[in-house]
Amino acid sequence: MLRHLTTTILGQRLRSAVGGDVLRRMYHERVVDHYNNPRNVGSFDKNDPNVGTGLVGAPACGDVMKLQIRVDEESGKIVDACFKTFGCGSAIASSSVATEWVKGKPMEEVLSIKNTEIAKHLSLPPVKLHCSMLAEDAIKAAVKDYEAKRSKSNGSQDAEPLGKAADA
Amino acid sequence: MWKKKLYSSSQISAILSRSVASTNFSSSISISHCCNSSIFNSSSLFPSSSSSFFGRAQGKPFHSGRGLFFPTSISNLTRDNASFLRYENLFCSLSKSDEKYHCWNCGANADNSTPFLFCEACRSVQPVNESTDYFQIFGLGREYKVKVEELEKKYKDWQKKLHPDLVHSKSQREREYAAEQSARVIDAYRTLTDPLSRAIYLVKLEGVLVDEEERITDPELLAEVMELREAVDEAEGTRALNEIQVQLQEKLRYWSNSFEDAYLNKNYEDALASIRRMTYYKRTNEEIVKKL
Numbered sequence: 507m508l509r510h511l512t513t514t515i516l517g518q519r520l521r522s523a524v525g526g527d528v529l530r531r532m533y534h535e536r537v538v539d540h541y542n543n544p545r546n547v548g549s550f551d552k553n554d555p556n557v558g559t560g561l562v563g564a565p566a567c568g569d570v571m572k573l574q575i576r577v578d579e580e581s582g583k584i585v586d587a588c589f590k591t592f593g594c595g596s597a598i599a600s601s602s603v604a605t606e607w608v609k610g611k612p613m614e615e616v617l618s619i620k621n622t623e624i625a626k627h628l629s630l631p632p633v634k635l636h637c638s639m640l641a642e643d644a645i646k647a648a649v650k651d652y653e654a655k656r657s658k659s660n661g662s663q664d665a666e667p668l669g670k671a672a673d674a
Numbered sequence: 675m676w677k678k679k680l681y682s683s684s685q686i687s688a689i690l691s692r693s694v695a696s697t698n699f700s701s702s703i704s705i706s707h708c709c710n711s712s713i714f715n716s717s718s719l720f721p722s723s724s725s726s727f728f729g730r731a732q733g734k735p736f737h738s739g740r741g742l743f744f745p746t747s748i749s750n751l752t753r754d755n756a757s758f759l760r761y762e763n764l765f766c767s768l769s770k771s772d773e774k775y776h777c778w779n780c781g782a783n784a785d786n787s788t789p790f791l792f793c794e795a796c797r798s799v800q801p802v803n804e805s806t807d808y809f810q811i812f813g814l815g816r817e818y819k820v821k822v823e824e825l826e827k828k829y830k831d832w833q834k835k836l837h838p839d840l841v842h843s844k845s846q847r848e849r850e851y852a853a854e855q856s857a858r859v860i861d862a863y864r865t866l867t868d869p870l871s872r873a874i875y876l877v878k879l880e881g882v883l884v885d886e887e888e889r890i891t892d893p894e895l896l897a898e899v900m901e902l903r904e905a906v907d908e909a910e911g912t913r914a915l916n917e918i919q920v921q922l923q924e925k926l927r928y929w930s931n932s933f934e935d936a937y938l939n940k941n942y943e944d945a946l947a948s949i950r951r952m953t954y955y956k957r958t959n960e961e962i963v964k965k966l
Contacts, residue, residue, distance in 0.1 A: 561896045562890070563895070
């Protein structure tokens with residue numbers, strides 16, 4: 507009887523966790539596709555001045571997500587992106603989709619990518635919505651990192667003439 | 675999912691006697707919401723602030739440590755104000771010395787020194803009392819450090835009395851009690867044996883909940899975890915994996931101690947930080963175990 511009790515409880519939890527065609531499939535096709543055919547998995551050189559690295563995590567599930575962008579200095583467009591995610595299938599798929607969507611776009615535009623779009627594209631169930639939030643955070647973090655790097659290198663260039671002006 | 679239903683209870687005694695025969699329990703009640711939480715928008719119905727109600731799934735009257743309670747709903751509230759029941763402070767003023775539990779079967783008084791899961795006088799399983807926390811079930815105080823061997827012994831002792839297999843010949847009611855009570859003891863045992871779940875439960879008892887959807891950007895922690903996960907991913911052979919495991923055990927030990935210190939000093943921010951770290955290390959360890 508105890509077994510029956512626990513299986514019904516578990517069964518209910520499964521059903522409420524996954525939307526759509528529940529009992530046969532737990533992950534949407536697109537999620538499975540990203541998992542089986544990973545695109546843009548990899549790493550860029552963190553110290554490359556044209557690379558922005560976004561590192562975010564969800565401690566409650568033990569997920570960690572790294573998303574990197576390579577930006578063309580002149581046009582301000584993202585020419586390449588890669589990711590590395592340790593976590594559930596939804597987290598991996600979300601970051602994979604994020605890298606696909608940022609490629610070829612200007613930096614300002616990718617900041618408007620919303621987690622709801624990613625979640626819709628992957629048909630994520632409510633319990634996995636935070637994975638798409640994580641991907642959105644990763645994009646923003648990568649852009650922020652790139653801008654910080656750029657302003658730092660620009661800052662050091664500006665500091666010299668300021669210093670000279672002060673001396674003079 | 676859980677609807678709050680109201681019973682306009684004019685025939686109290688009739689309902690009381692009926693409800694004793696068939697009660698049903700839901701484990702979704704939250705004891706921490708004291709009598710001060712008012713879930714009704716019409717305050718005139720409850721002139722004294724000492725009344726409070728809890729919603730129950732089935733809408734049946736249920737038994738709790740203090741007496742019988744009737745599920746309520748807002749929609750029916752206005753219909754029958756006059757005969758509405760008013761209850762004394764329910765859980766607010768609960769203290770161990772005040773509680774007088776009686777066996778539902780033989781009426782014997784409970785011994786307040788141990789949690790009342792089982793009546794020794796008539797050997798019958800008692801209904802689940804949500805106010806008994808997991809530590810109390812195992813006769814422990816709310817401390818982080820526990821002796822796991824002692825936990826196992828106590829767990830087996832309880833199951834010798836509560837297991838559903840022992841109540842096949844008993845009433846339907848007692849069989850239900852046995853199912854829920856032993857499930858709770860199993861939950862308690864699992865929660866307390868694992869250091870991380872124990873830590874999370876300890877702070878939960880203090881009202882501090884771990885946010886399931888929290889996202890962090892702490893570069894140092896994340897870089898470290900990333901490195902560890904990559905190392906596990908790339909490790910070839912049992913020896914390499916075992917080396918990483920040793921590192922992880924060391925870190926878990928360190929942050930376990932850190933959690934305990936933070937908890938004892940009521941520094942719940944640090945306690946949560948320790949819990950985060952332990953979660954990451956535990957996940958990494960699970961990945962190693964999968965690979966081994």
